[in-house]
Amino acid sequence: MVGTLFGVAIFLGLLMVAVEFLIRLYATSVLTSVAFDAARSVADDPADQAQEAAVATTTARRQLGAMGGGAVFTWREVDGQQVVLEVQADSPGFAPLPTSFRRIDRTVTVRTERFR
Amino acid sequence: MVAAHQDEEGFAGGIEGLIFGLLIFVIGTLMVANAWGVVDTKLAADAAAFQAARTYVEAPDAAAAARQAVAAADTTLVGYGRRPQDARVSLVSGTFARCSRITIQVRYSAPLVDLPFIGLVGAAESVTARHSELVDPYRTGLGGVAACP
Numbered sequence: 666m667v668g669t670l671f672g673v674a675i676f677l678g679l680l681m682v683a684v685e686f687l688i689r690l691y692a693t694s695v696l697t698s699v700a701f702d703a704a705r706s707v708a709d710d711p712a713d714q715a716q717e718a719a720v721a722t723t724t725a726r727r728q729l730g731a732m733g734g735g736a737v738f739t740w741r742e743v744d745g746q747q748v749v750l751e752v753q754a755d756s757p758g759f760a761p762l763p764t765s766f767r768r769i770d771r772t773v774t775v776r777t778e779r780f781r
Numbered sequence: 782m783v784a785a786h787q788d789e790e791g792f793a794g795g796i797e798g799l800i801f802g803l804l805i806f807v808i809g810t811l812m813v814a815n816a817w818g819v820v821d822t823k824l825a826a827d828a829a830a831f832q833a834a835r836t837y838v839e840a841p842d843a844a845a846a847a848r849q850a851v852a853a854a855d856t857t858l859v860g861y862g863r864r865p866q867d868a869r870v871s872l873v874s875g876t877f878a879r880c881s882r883i884t885i886q887v888r889y890s891a892p893l894v895d896l897p898f899i900g901l902v903g904a905a906e907s908v909t910a911r912h913s914e915l916v917d918p919y920r921t922g923l924g925g926v927a928a929c930p
Contacts, residue, residue: 672797679802683810690817690895694824697861701828773860776836776853 681760689767692732692756697771699725704750704775707743711779714743725752732757741772748775814894819906822891825861826868826910829854833870834885834912841922843877854887863889864901873911880918880929886911 703721710717718740726733736754743749751772758767836853840846850872855865868889875883887910893903918927 668796672799675799676802679806683806686810686896687813687817690814690821693862694817694821698824701860771860771862774856776832776839778835 678760685756685758685760685762685767688759689756689769692754693769693771696729696732696736696752696754696769697773699728700750700752700771700773701775702728703738703752704748704773707740707750708748708775708777711745711777714748714777718743729754745777745779747777749773750775811894814896815905818893818895818901819891819908821861821895822863822889822908823910825858825863826887826889826908827912828861829857829868829870829889830885830887830910830912832857833887834883834914837872837877837883837885838914838916840877846877847872850885854885858887858889862901875913875916877916877923879916879920879923879925879927881916882913883916884911884913 703725706721706724707714707717722738725738726736729736732754736752739751739753741749741751749772751770753768753770755764755767756769758764833850833854837846837850840849851870854868854870858865858868868887871886871888873884873886875881877883889908890904891906891908892901893905895901916923918929
């Protein structure tokens with residue numbers, strides 16, 4: 666009985682870690698793509714970047730789904746040269762790991778599209 | 782007199798959890814992570830090629846175009862968590878002239894596996910992405926006339 670419980674515990678533990686691992690990879694890719702899309706939409710509209718940043722943030726949160734609720738968007742630089750956006754979010758958790766292990770931090774830089 | 786505990790009666794098992802767990806979840810997960818690493822590298826190289834090409838065609842002169850294109854690609858790769866020193870950014874076709882179609886290629890060695898908390902480990906397939914842009918025929922800062930087809 667003890668051996669069976671031990672085996673099931675190991676099996677479930679590895680299953681949860683594997684799921685967490687793969688979901689994190691997926692979440693990282695999604696977060697990066699969403700961050701790039703948001704930065705690019707602001708960079709493509711140099712006329713009113715402040716308003717576009719707010720719209721892009723809202724759109725990005727919606728695209729991230731449940732993960733977008735707790736995401737932190739920090740527009741590091743928005744000007745005529747480039748747009749720098751930092752996004753921090755937590756990937757969905759399955760295994761009992763500390764929250765810091767699920768933290769994803771991405772900073773993307775996109776050149777501003779304007780007449781030069 | 783028969784010795785006690787000679788048969789397997791009462792044995793429930795459990796060690797197979799370790800074996801199947803190792804085979805299915807650890808090795809299987811690493812295989813999927815390897816495939817995902819290649820896909821993610823392709824996304825990074827694609828975005829880097831796009832930014833490099835856009836930067837190239839908007840640069841003030843040819844020398845600055847090459848330099849700024851590489852810098853733009855490197856910055857984009859850093860945004861994807863990649864090492865710029867592992868990338869090769871090159872102009873594969875076109876010249877810095879009006880109406881010239883240029884193509885920027887970014888080649889990057891995909892990691893063997895991308896492990897959370899550890900990072901990129903090893904090197905697997907080489908991933909290539911290309912992006913093509915047209916140098917604006919009406920832009921300022923360039924001599925000559927546009928020879929658009």
